[in-house]
Every structure is written in C-alpha cells, then in structure tokens.
Amino acid sequence: MNELKKTDTDADEWSSLKAYTNARIALGRTGVSIPLRESLQFKLAHAHAKDAVYSQLNLPDLQASLSASGLPIHSVRSQAENRDTYLQRPDLGRLLDDTSTAKLQQLAGSPVDICLIIADGLSATAVMQNAGTVVNLLVEKIRQAGYSLAPIILVEQGRVAIMDAIGGLLHPRLAIILIGERPGLSSFDSMGAYITYAPQPGLTDERRNCISNIRDQGLPPAMAVDKLMYLIHAAFRLQLTGVALKDNDGLLG
Template identity: 50%
Template sequence: MSTSDKPAFHIPSDPWISLRAHTDARIALGRVGAGLPTNASLDFKLAHAHARDAIYSTLDNAALTTALETLGLSVLSLQSQVQTRQEYLQRPDLGRRLNAASRKKIETLLPGTADVSIVFADGLSAEAVNLHAVHVLAQLLPALAAAGLSTAPVVLADQARVAIADDIGSLLKAELSLIFIGERPGLTSPHSLGAYLTYHPKPGLTDESRNCISNIRPEGLVYADAAQKIFYLVAESLRRKLSGVMLKGEGGLLAGEK
C-alpha cells in the first residue's frame, strides 16, 4: 500500500475545549498516557506556588494608609494576639482578638460612636487586600455618605481572622462591623477578597451572626457589584437591627426570585 493509500490518522476533537473560554477551572487539559501534558503539569505547580505565597503575604500598610487617607479616612494599624505566621496558622483563636497594645491604642481615642467600623485584615491572602480592598471601599463610601452613615477610623489588622472585627467594632462602639479580608487562596484565585459584616459586634459571636460577600476580584465579583451588595446588606442590617442567617442578600433580585 502506498503512502497516499493509507487512511488518514484522525484525532478526535474534545468537546470540553470550547468550555475553557468560560472558566478558570482545570478542564480539557489533555493527557500523555496516564498523565498530564508537561505544560499543564507545570501550570498546576505554578498555581500551587502562588497559593502558598499568598498565605505568607503581608499587608502593605504604608501604601494602604496613603490610599485610605487620600479618601479622607483616618487609619489605625493594629495587631492580633498572634506573634508569628506559623502561630497564626496553628492558633486561629489568637487571630480573633486584639493584643493588649492594640486595645490600649483604641482606648486612647476620643470616645464616640459610629455607624460602621471598617477593618482591612490580612487573613489568608494579604495580597488580596492590597490589590482590591481600597477599590471596593472607594465605591462604597459615597453610598454610605449619601445614606448619612458615619464611619470609624479604618483599622489595618495584622495576623487577623474574621472575628477580630467583632472585637474592634465593640471597642469603637460601632453599630456594625465590616471587614475586608483575604480569602483562603485557591489554585485559580490566590488573590480573592472577602467582606463580612456583623450587626452589633461583640467578642464571642460566631459565623451565623455574619453576612459574607466572597470572590471579590476582577475575574470574579467585580468592585462595583461588590460595593452595591455590601451597601445593601449594611443598610438592611442597620434598618432591621440584625445580620447573619436572618438577613438575606436580596438586593438586585427580580420580582418573584426571593
């Protein structure tokens, strides 16, 4: 049989490939025998390295302070009871409360009350806060001001967990706490920002007392939409005097979707 008479070798098309344009998920990667192609394997290792780096990233306090002061906000830099990053990962409880020096710093402020206490915390991806938090807050502040809501000094909290906002909000005598914090990094989203709000914050509250808006980043929930959702929840929380499982994020739903 001549070469021209041999049947053409046919590589079947992969129906999943077209879906890759719509998701960052690892689909239709191909295979070489029982394993992944080299490029896919290397991409996975790089993503894993980015996720590990995110966990050990730190807040850029200087840049954040400058950006927040440009928005007309005063800033406090505080610290949880955690001493090292290793301790932070092993002792979540210590990341939920301020250390003694930070508590004293708040107590030396002039007494007063505010509607909203705002916290920027490193969480498990400080780089997410460095990249996104100021942009979201810049779009949120005009809505808060238009609603007549006052804000306490913005706190930059190092080595902090979500519940540290309860400690801070209580000391600042705020009606509601709002914390922007780096979420647990994923292999396609190492810089994802989360926002949690709690009505009448105080130490000892648990997760059912909070509302969460997650996946804030240009590739996920974009800044404008995040600010809109946060403002809706803040306004409803203060109006209804509750938060958490009793408060649904119904803003933007069509009639009949509730």
C-alpha cells in the same frame, strides 16, 4: 477504525466551557498523562497560593491606596505574634494584643454607624490588590447615604472574628471587615467581606453576612460595593445581620 485513530491533539468537546471558568477542565493529555504545560501551570498556581498565605501587608502602600477615603487610619495587631503562630492558632488571630487594645480604647468616642476594618487574613496579596478600590468606592456611597464612619482599622495577623473585639471597643452600630480569603489554585487573590450588626466579643459566625471572591476575575469591586450597600441598608432597617438577613436584591441573578 478511523475513530480509533483520533489523536491527543484533537479538540476536546469540553474546551468551549473553558471560556466560563478558571477551573482545570479540558486539559488535554499526552499519552496517559496531562500535558507538560498544564502540569507546570498547576505547580505555578500552587506556588502562588502558598506565597499568598505567607504574604504580608505593606502598610505604607495600603494606607496610600486608602487615602482617597479621607478617613483616619490606624494599625493594630492580633495576639498571633508571627505567621506560623497565626496559621497554627486561629484563636489568637481573633484577639487583639494588649497594645492594640489600649490604642483602640483611646480612640473610642461617640458611637458611629459603621467601622471599616481591613485584615490580611490568609492572603495579604488579595487585600493589597483589592481593598483600596473597594474601600474608596464604599466610603463614597456610605457618605451619600448619610451614615457616619469610624477611622479605618488595619489588622495584621487577623481573623474574621477580630471585628468583634474591635467592635467591642469602638462600639459602632455595624462593622465590616475586608479580609484575604483562603487561596485556591485559581484564586490566590480573592478577598472576602463580612458584615456584622452590633459587633461584640462572643458572637458566632451565623451572626455575619459574607460576600466572597471579590476580585476582577470574580465578583468585581464595584458590584461587591453594591452588594455591601444593600446589606448595610437592610441591616440597619432590620437591626440584625447573619442567617436572618437574606440577600434578595438580585444583583447576581
């Protein structure tokens, strides 16, 4: 009978697992419901995720965070005129508007090895928090490796595939886009990195490699940069990216 009197506040055997994940486990209960504190935290996390989707790039602050790279920085826009259109028409987020196309046509010069692109994606918050650190570390390592770099391109209302439109105009050997990922209820500030060899319009997703969940509570920026450098070296050696390029460096093993 004593076992039947176990109270709701007794330690849950799953509680120790909470040290290893932000997932909602071992929440406890109050009667047949979850505790009020957990219910409110869920609503707060949902609000953070929704805010991240509608967040905007602060271009002056973002450019300032990238200043240590020493690279020229240019801003462009997709054909999605506003956030609602961006969310309803993913196809427009993959295409540059006419003004941006003309701007990049003027920038096009001698081919370079790598073009770095930063887009808001589905969480400008993630980009504002993580892009500066990743880019500054990455540029330093790219230069040490002897690769040439195009100006940094900042994209508002951009989707991943806009890197192909930009690549088709600037003609880098390889393009990398850092972009805000779809927010989760424990990861509204998660940034992804996609890498494409010989970017050009018409490519599909199997031609890209992705590194996901770049943030302090996920894949730390320094480790993400090491993963990117591995993929860069491998892409130039094999002259490809995508499903044929495997990540075998064991950094996350």
